[in-house]
Amino acid sequence: MTNVQTKKELSDEYQNVKYILTSGMRTRLLLSIYEESKNLEQLRNELKKPSATILHGLKELENINLIQKVQKHYELTSNGYLLTTNMIKLIENWYSINKSEKFWNNHDLSDIPESLLNNIYLLKDAEYETSTTSDLSNAFNKYIDLISESKELHIILPIYSENHFKHMINLLNENRLQSLELIVNNKILTSIKENPDLEENLIKHEKVRVKCIKHDLKLFLTYSKNFMSLTLFLKDGHYDDSQILIGKDENALRWALNLIQFFPIE
Structure with missing residues (x-):
């Protein structure tokens, strides 16, 4: 054809x-x-x-x-x-997009597979959170609250963020986090290994598994049994930590798991 x-x-x-x-x-x-x-x-x-x-x-x-x-x-x-x-x-996709219009419209969606964009309706019950001028850390704090309540986390991490790493290590050391899977690219993994503290308390931790992917993904996805969260990059290439999409229902969790499983591991 x-x-x-x-x-x-x-x-x-x-x-x-x-x-x-x-x-x-x-x-x-x-x-x-x-x-x-x-x-x-x-x-x-x-x-x-x-x-x-x-x-x-x-x-x-x-x-x-x-x-x-x-x-x-x-x-x-x-x-x-x-x-x-x-x-x-189609109607549910339309509803889901309009419900979180600012989130989808402001960000680079190029690394979200077409099959999952077609199923954006699975996120129709997800909640959009944004930081404000009076609370610049609102989205980040929402994220920390969520991971603090989780026993198991799977994270596609596209950025090197010692602030995020610090909270992960604290949760591991306090035995609140029982299992952590980090999916990163080679550049980020190398940077982590160059930091002795991170290598010792994160990479070498018995509860942590690190997987490497070839792509420099422009999405930050976290998946657990209780929630999923998604933050993205702005269209100018900068990571945006001021807006986050959070889902806790079965459909949202299924969407997130499919996204994690989409990318091949080296």
């Missing part, structure tokens, strides 16, 4: 998607019968629309093979189920 053919087919499909999304009734009908089939009376009571309006929308969806009528009940066809599933995903 050539690039021109791909663009043409995408353009054709866009018209089909537009046909659905530009009609509130067609969209609502698909969402209404997504999980279970319904008859006309149930649809009328739920959508608060007259029968004629609902029947017109149902007929339009039948004509393009997205729904079918089975013994007075309307249900999705296989095509309708697939389309509605992805429509819900």
